[in-house]
Amino acid sequence: MADSISDLNQEWDVVIVGSGFAGALIAHALGKARKNVLVLEAGPRVPTNINDDMERFYTASAKVPESPYTPTLFDEGGRLSDPTKVNDGRPTVLSLNPKGGFGDWTDTTQSYLHQIGPFPFSSTYERAAGGTAHWLGTSLRLVPNDFKMKSKYGQFVDWPVDYEKLEPFYCSAEAELGVSADVADQEFLGIKFSKPYPMPKIPPSTTDKAVSDAVDKMTDDDVKFLEKDDSIKKIAVRSLPAARNSQPYRNRRACAGNTNCIPICPIQAKYDPTITLNDALDTGFVKMSDRTVASDIVVGENGNISQINFIKYRSDRGPEQEKGSVRGKLYVIAANAIETARLLLMSRNGDGVANSSDMVGRHLMDHPYLVAWGMSENRALFPYRGPLITSGIGDLCDGAFRRERAAFRVDIGNEGWNFVAKGDPNTTTLDFINGMNQTRVNAPGEALLGKALMERLNKQFTHQFRCGFLVEQSPDPGNRVTLSEFKDGLGLRRPKISYDLSDYTRKGFAAAYKMKNLLFAKMGVTEFTSINEGDPSMFVQDIDGRKVQLNFMGAGHLMGTYRMGSSKSDSVVDEMQCSWDHRNLYLVGSGTFPTGSTPNPTLTIAALSLRTADHIINNVLR
Amino acid sequence: MNDFPQQRDAVGPIENADEPSGELTRRTVLAGVAATTMAATVAGFATPASARDIDPNSPRDMVLFVLLSAALTGIAEPKLAPGFRAKDKNLKPADLAIFLAQLKPSDLPNLNPGSDPVNIKRDYFSFVRAQPGQPLPFEALLNIAEGSVGAPDREKAILDKVKVANDDVRYLARSIALMWYLGAWYEPSDLRLANTTPNSTPNFKVISSKAYTQGWALRVAQAHPMGFSQMQFGYWNVEPNLRSDFTGS
Numbered sequence: 106m107a108d109s110i111s112d113l114n115q116e117w118d119v120v121i122v123g124s125g126f127a128g129a130l131i132a133h134a135l136g137k138a139r140k141n142v143l144v145l146e147a148g149p150r151v152p153t154n155i156n157d158d159m160e161r162f163y164t165a166s167a168k169v170p171e172s173p174y175t176p177t178l179f180d181e182g183g184r185l186s187d188p189t190k191v192n193d194g195r196p197t198v199l200s201l202n203p204k205g206g207f208g209d210w211t212d213t214t215q216s217y218l219h220q221i222g223p224f225p226f227s228s229t230y231e232r233a234a235g236g237t238a239h240w241l242g243t244s245l246r247l248v249p250n251d252f253k254m255k256s257k258y259g260q261f262v263d264w265p266v267d268y269e270k271l272e273p274f275y276c277s278a279e280a281e282l283g284v285s286a287d288v289a290d291q292e293f294l295g296i297k298f299s300k301p302y303p304m305p306k307i308p309p310s311t312t313d314k315a316v317s318d319a320v321d322k323m324t325d326d327d328v329k330f331l332e333k334d335d336s337i338k339k340i341a342v343r344s345l346p347a348a349r350n351s352q353p354y355r356n357r358r359a360c361a362g363n364t365n366c367i368p369i370c371p372i373q374a375k376y377d378p379t380i381t382l383n384d385a386l387d388t389g390f391v392k393m394s395d396r397t398v399a400s401d402i403v404v405g406e407n408g409n410i411s412q413i414n415f416i417k418y419r420s421d422r423g424p425e426q427e428k429g430s431v432r433g434k435l436y437v438i439a440a441n442a443i444e445t446a447r448l449l450l451m452s453r454n455g456d457g458v459a460n461s462s463d464m465v466g467r468h469l470m471d472h473p474y475l476v477a478w479g480m481s482e483n484r485a486l487f488p489y490r491g492p493l494i495t496s497g498i499g500d501l502c503d504g505a506f507r508r509e510r511a512a513f514r515v516d517i518g519n520e521g522w523n524f525v526a527k528g529d530p531n532t533t534t535l536d537f538i539n540g541m542n543q544t545r546v547n548a549p550g551e552a553l554l555g556k557a558l559m560e561r562l563n564k565q566f567t568h569q570f571r572c573g574f575l576v577e578q579s580p581d582p583g584n585r586v587t588l589s590e591f592k593d594g595l596g597l598r599r600p601k602i603s604y605d606l607s608d609y610t611r612k613g614f615a616a617a618y619k620m621k622n623l624l625f626a627k628m629g630v631t632e633f634t635s636i637n638e639g640d641p642s643m644f645v646q647d648i649d650g651r652k653v654q655l656n657f658m659g660a661g662h663l664m665g666t667y668r669m670g671s672s673k674s675d676s677v678v679d680e681m682q683c684s685w686d687h688r689n690l691y692l693v694g695s696g697t698f699p700t701g702s703t704p705n706p707t708l709t710i711a712a713l714s715l716r717t718a719d720h721i722i723n724n725v726l727r
Numbered sequence: 728m729n730d731f732p733q734q735r736d737a738v739g740p741i742e743n744a745d746e747p748s749g750e751l752t753r754r755t756v757l758a759g760v761a762a763t764t765m766a767a768t769v770a771g772f773a774t775p776a777s778a779r780d781i782d783p784n785s786p787r788d789m790v791l792f793v794l795l796s797a798a799l800t801g802i803a804e805p806k807l808a809p810g811f812r813a814k815d816k817n818l819k820p821a822d823l824a825i826f827l828a829q830l831k832p833s834d835l836p837n838l839n840p841g842s843d844p845v846n847i848k849r850d851y852f853s854f855v856r857a858q859p860g861q862p863l864p865f866e867a868l869l870n871i872a873e874g875s876v877g878a879p880d881r882e883k884a885i886l887d888k889v890k891v892a893n894d895d896v897r898y899l900a901r902s903i904a905l906m907w908y909l910g911a912w913y914e915p916s917d918l919r920l921a922n923t924t925p926n927s928t929p930n931f932k933v934i935s936s937k938a939y940t941q942g943w944a945l946r947v948a949q950a951h952p953m954g955f956s957q958m959q960f961g962y963w964n965v966e967p968n969l970r971s972d973f974t975g976s
Contacts, residue, residue: 162954163936166911308964351960362963365954489950491963519963523953530944534908535929538901539918543928554889554904555882556976559801559947562908563970566948 113394113431117143118726120413120433122399122448125236126707127693127714128439129378129385130281134718136388140726143392143431144385145415147440148193148233149175150395151379155369162369168528170239170661171197173369174231176421188217192418192425192594193398196229198659203639210641218443219589219601225641226604227659228471230441234395235379237441239368240661241493242347242375244284245704246275249295250503254700258507260609261580262699265671265680268295271712274719276300278711279346282376283354286346293343294334294503304351306344307360310519311487312570313496317342319627320498327623331616334504342496342517348376348707349492355380362491364520375492396426400597402436402452402459402690409689410436410458416595425595435689435721439714442469442663442696446586447600449667449692455588455598459667459684459692464677466587468580468665470701473606473657475513475614477621478525478571479630480546485567488521489530495519501620502703511577511613514703515620521569525634533565545633570630574617576657578701579607580665606644606657614655615648662706667692668699681720682713693717781866783852788869789840792852794830795872798885799904802943803827803975807907808848810841824975832877847941851906854934855899861915864895868903871896894919905931908947910938946973 118140121128128144135142152158155173162173171178178197180186185208188194200216202208208215210225220226230237249268254260276299278284285304292298309317320340328340349366350359360374373380385391397415405411412430419426438445446466452458459465498515506512522529526544533544540552546565553561578584589601606614625632636643636656643656670676673685682697684690693714695706781788793811797804804811804827805820812818814837818826826834840848855865871888878884889900898915905913910933917929933939940955949967951958970976 159954160936163939164933166931166933168953308961310963311966359960361956361960362958363954363956364950369954371954485966487949487967489945489948489953490967495963520953521948530942530948531909531911531931534905534944535913538904538908539913539921539929541921552901554799554801554900555886556801558904559974559976562944562947563949563974566945566950 112392113143113429115141117141117431117433119143119435119437119721120145120431121437121439122413123147123236123439123441123444123694124234124378124382124393125439125441125694126378126710128437129235129382130278130711130714131437131439131693131718131721132391133381133385133388134715135722136385136391138722139390140722141390142385143394143433144382145397145399145413145431146234146393146395147398147444148231148395149421150393151234151382155371155373158369159371167199168368169198170229170368171195171231174233174239185215186422187214188593188599189214189591190422190594191217192421192423193232193396194593194599195232198227198229201225201227201641203637203641205639213589213591217593217599219591219599221601221603222605222641224604224606224644226469226471226602227473227642227657228661228663229659230443230661230663232444234393235377235382237661238377238379240377240707241366241705242349243494243705244279244282244286244346244348244708245499246291246296247702247704247709248503250507251700251702251704254507258505260507262668262670262675264699265669265676271709271716272297272299274712274716275708277715278708279303281381281715282348282708282711283350283357284346284348284708285351286344290343291346293341293500294336302346304354307347307349307351307492307495309342309344310491310495312519313342313517315481315484315486315628316496316517316572316624319624322627323623330619331501332504332506333501337500340498340500342498343500345494345497346708347492350374360492364489364491364493366493398595398597399438399440399448400451400595402438402448403430404453404458404687408687410687416597418595422594435691435725437691437693439693441694442666443586443600443602445692445694445696446666447588447598450586450588451598459677459686459690461686462674462677464582464675465667467582467585468668468699469584469586469602469604469663470578470580470665470698472575472660472662472701472703473578473610473614474660475574475576475617475621475655476525476571476658477573477625477632477634478522478569479625479632479634480565481568481570482629482631484629486570487567488519488569489523489566491519493518493520499703506616509612510616511579511610512703513574513576513613513617513620516573516575518571518573520571521566522571525571529569530562530566534562537561537565545635570628572621572624574614574621575660575703576610576613576617577703579609580668580700581605581607586666611644611646614657615646618646618648618653618655660705662695662701664695664698664701664706666696669697670699682717691717691721779866781856781862781869783849783856786838786840787835789848789852790835790838791869791872793840793848794876794881795868795885796848796851796903796907798872798875798882799889799900800907800943801882801974801976802907802947805841806973806975808841809843809845810839812839812841813837814839828881830876830881835873835876845937845941847938850935850938851903854912855903855906858912860895861899864899864915867892867896868900906934906938908942908944910934910940910942910952943974949973
């Protein structure tokens with residue numbers, strides 16, 4: 106650990122900004138290759154153990170993804186912390202609420218992101234050593250056609266890499282993270298494996314089995330509207346490959362089904378980047394400076410990056426401690442799709458770096474998430490057991506329909522209505538004890554106690570169901586990160602976001618909506634999905650002649666803002682994630698994804714990072 | 728060991744519990760308490776003029792708290808308070824359930840409230856007692872529990888009395904049920920406001936990390952509090968144990 110400024114004052118081989126998935130994996134690979142690496146991390150260092158995080162989580166009244174981690178979400182008065190006073194600020198789902206009240210999404214005294222709409226960008230992240238550790242663990246590969254949207258479907262652009270080139274690095278990433286799955290389950294839509302997974306699949310849940318039984322009842326006629334790919338004869342519910350131990354692996358134990366992956370696994374059976382970060386620091390060649398915010402990427406006379414300036418602070422709401430700069434042969438920015446774009450744009454006095462394409466910040470993508478929930482009328486599903494998600498439907502992620510509309514992937518929730526009903530079990534329990542009806546299942550407003558209460562709550566919880574649809578988002582130049590006039594605690598301009606859903610994406614929502622109706626009908630689930638008054642993510646979509654109100658949540662996937670490509674005029678980085686404009690600058694993470702497709706970005710981030718590290722070690726720094 | 732060493736009554740403190748006193752025997756005290764409770768039930772106000780100092784260290788008060796909590800939550804006493812048992816008999820769980828279902832007032836001194844290492848009942852008792860404005864309604868609830876021992880359906884007897892008690896007592900009963908279910912404190916006055924004012928949602932505060940992990944809502948669901956599983960890998964692949972294994976019925 107580099108504790109003093111003078112420790113940082115040497116010519117490093119590589120300086121890495123950010124210690125999440127991309128930063129930690131690259132640091133580790135370089136450290137193993139005996140390269141001197143300095144990691145600058147905006148947030149606090151890896152804690153000795155997660156006890157403080159668990160305490161924060163257990164006592165949080167809003168158990169949102171950010172709740173275990175710092176900076177704390179509320180100030181003393183119970184208001185959302187003012188982002189102008191926080192040094193390592195980040196967005197929270199609590200500031201995605203309707204206008205005019207608590208967590209107003211447009212109120213920059215509550216929201217870290219300056220959101221100008223028309224919709225709120227609804228995904229959040231952490232700024233701490235290890236990055237966004239609140240992830241679920243899902244580790245899916247892209248399907249081969251995901252890399253070729255332009256040549257196969259006439260949409261958007263092709264990636265400058267393809268599945269074959271990335272496949273060996275997918276294998277390395279799966280070994281590093283410790284991914285549990287069975288190859289036989291996962292060879293669909295052209296996916297092939299050169300190596301087996303390191304651990305066998307996570308067993309399906311009782312809820313998964315109910316969904317599977319329902320999907321088995323779907324006839325060809327029922328699913329005609331989906332226009333699924335010819336290679337898919339019957340839609341399958343498949344195990345979700347996950348960086349979650351199904352056996353003891355690398356000194357971490359197997360999953361015990363704490364049903365808490367997001368926001369934090371109490372036993373670290375779920376992989377998070379602090380594991381690789383600690384391995385990197387243990388090589389002896391990697392140092393990290395925490396609470397160190399990169400503030401300016403400085404370009405030298407030859408057009409290469411000459412140094413990165415930073416600001417150090419001690420406490421997240423305290424004054425800045427000191428300023429400094431670091432030098433390296435190479436620089437890697439791994440600060441996530443929003444923070445990396447922000448840093449690039451704010452450099453050179455706001456003129457920006459690496460941006461001759463004018464694409465830095467543009468094509469911001471998420472997987473807008475359509476969520477639905479209901480009550481299983483007859484069959485008990487026994488949710489709230491096992492990992493948050495164990496299975497899903499991926500067979501609908503590719504097909505000729507992508508000429509016309511976005512694809513979607515189906516998530517099967519194992520956590521009942523926890524994600525959707527304002528934090529169940531609290532809401533349903535309060536409804537039945539206090540005669541309220543926030544969940545809409547207690548219309549008569551019964552107030553129960555004793556065995557009647559216990560039996561009713563048992564019946565409610567054991568029959569709850571929720572599912573989600575990750576819809577592919579198109580890369581739109583108008584969806585972008587720019588710089589706000591509003592600043593953070595260090596006086597740095599915060600990200601300003603404009604965000605919308607294209608017609609292509611909305612048509613994907615329409616198909617997902619119809620799939621949801623079909624699934625609920627086959628399962629015997631009565632729907633209870635509702636949209637809150639004033640929900641800023643609400644939109645109306647024409648579906649088979651009817652006007653339907655829909656809304657979306659963020660999936661936690663930030664992509665696209667410094668995309669990779671084959672030429673400098675229409676991309677920011679090349680296929681090795683090296684900036685076209687500055688040949689000693691690498692921009693990594695899902696900000697380089699030219700299209701969003703449907704799988705979670707994390708495994709692809711990891712594979713691309715390992716490929717970049719491999720290139721740096723073998724070709725650049727030799 | 729004295730069964731109820733810190734016996735107090737509704738009228739005034741006893742000088743010395745060992746001193747025989749014609750008026751202040753346990754029987755008369757309990758009768759007095761029952762009478763107060765009955766009067767309150769009829770009159771609609773339950774809280775006596777002065778409160779005795781209910782005490783989590785008093786086995787009597789703790790036993791009453793467990794009996795009350797079981798009635799409010801519908802979860803069996805030995806589940807809420809591991810080790811809750813008859814002192815002089817070594818009863819198997821099924822026999823203990825029968826014994827507790829047929830509990831008589833003369834059994835009360837013979838009950839051990841249980842001394843499990845987690846002892847969340849003690850945290851909850853102390854917490855409620857420390858909330859401003861709650862000692863009196865809390866005492867009234869304990870008295871309701873005591874006065875219902877011996878009824879053929881003790882839960883029904885307790886809940887019927889709670890239903891017609893004053894608002895302070897009724898809403899505290901709800902707060903106590905919520906506390907056991909969620910490990911969180913919903914202020915009784917907030918619960919009342921939510922019933923009387925449209926669009927009013929009660930806030931809550933998690934009592935402690937320990938309380939969160941002892942919450943019953945998801946055990947009643949035949950699962951476990953999120954973030955606190957004591958199960959083994961793969962358990963989610965098969966249906967859970969019967970509800971009665973979790974809640975006692």
